[in-house]
Amino acid sequence: MSLLALDRVDLGHGTQVVLPDLSLTFEAGERVALLGQSGAGKSTLLAEIRRRLDHAAAWCPQGHGLVPLLSVYHNVYMGRLERHRALTNLINLLKPRRDAWKEIEQLVGELGLEGLLRRPVEQLSGGQRQRVAIARALYQQRSVFLGDEPLASVDPHQARRLLECIQARHPTCIIALHQHRLALDHFDRVIGLRDAQVVLDAPTRELTLASLDALYPDAGPSHHDAGVAAST
Numbered sequence: 062m063s064l065l066a067l068d069r070v071d072l073g074h075g076t077q078v079v080l081p082d083l084s085l086t087f088e089a090g091e092r093v094a095l096l097g098q099s100g101a102g103k104s105t106l107l108a109e110i111r112r113r114l115d116h117a118a119a120w121c122p123q124g125h126g127l128v129p130l131l132s133v134y135h136n137v138y139m140g141r142l143e144r145h146r147a148l149t150n151l152i153n154l155l156k157p158r159r160d161a162w163k164e165i166e167q168l169v170g171e172l173g174l175e176g177l178l179r180r181p182v183e184q185l186s187g188g189q190r191q192r193v194a195i196a197r198a199l200y201q202q203r204s205v206f207l208g209d210e211p212l213a214s215v216d217p218h219q220a221r222r223l224l225e226c227i228q229a230r231h232p233t234c235i236i237a238l239h240q241h242r243l244a245l246d247h248f249d250r251v252i253g254l255r256d257a258q259v260v261l262d263a264p265t266r267e268l269t270l271a272s273l274d275a276l277y278p279d280a281g282p283s284h285h286d287a288g289v290a291a292s293t
Contacts, residue, residue: 072109081106090156091233118207120194133174133178138200140196244273254276
């Protein structure tokens with residue numbers, strides 16, 4: 062079943078076109094990896110997909126989008142702010158709701174953040190903040206997961222574990238990343254962007270690490286296989 066179709070559209074920011082004359086179709090139930098160097102247009106494409114799907118998609122942005130002074134609990138709870146009245150959310154800010162606390166506690170525990178619900182996000186490592194951002198997206202409980210490099214701040218082992226958590230909850234995933242092995246092992250399809258155009262769009266069963274490396278001409282062979290190690 063078709064989820065979304067882009068038919069010869071120009072995507073960009075304001076008057077600046079980043080991806081001209083773009084045509085792509087996404088199917089419900091697909092797991093799609095977006096690959097390409099920084100500036101290739103992955104974020105621009107994700108922004109348009111998010112705009113079109115609106116509330117049907119959970120969103121995990123590249124910059125995390127967290128509130129540093131608030132706790133892990135409150136940052137994850139923000140994933141459902143629009144579902145409650147303003148007064149309910151204000152009360153929750155002062156006294157967390159018992160049902161929400163229990164649900165979020167279980168969720169962050171699955172992501173390796175046990176015992177951190179009360180801790181301000183500003184006190185967390187980069188990898189921990191990444192997991193909080195993922196938890197907030199999962200807490201939205203949407204059928205589609207959109208992520209702009211949501212695995213960039215964790216090591217390869219954690220990236221696989223987090224991706225499994227994401228995909229277990231979302232039949233449809235469209236995720237920008239750089240880890241080639243992860244793309245081949247956990248996704249159905251790869252869309253590769255380079256020089257403001259789609260240069261690769263194929264099922265992962267037809268691809269190799271070498272074909273994905275070609276999207277990164279400035280990097281060495283399999284440079285991106287191991288992912289980006291960061292503080293956890």
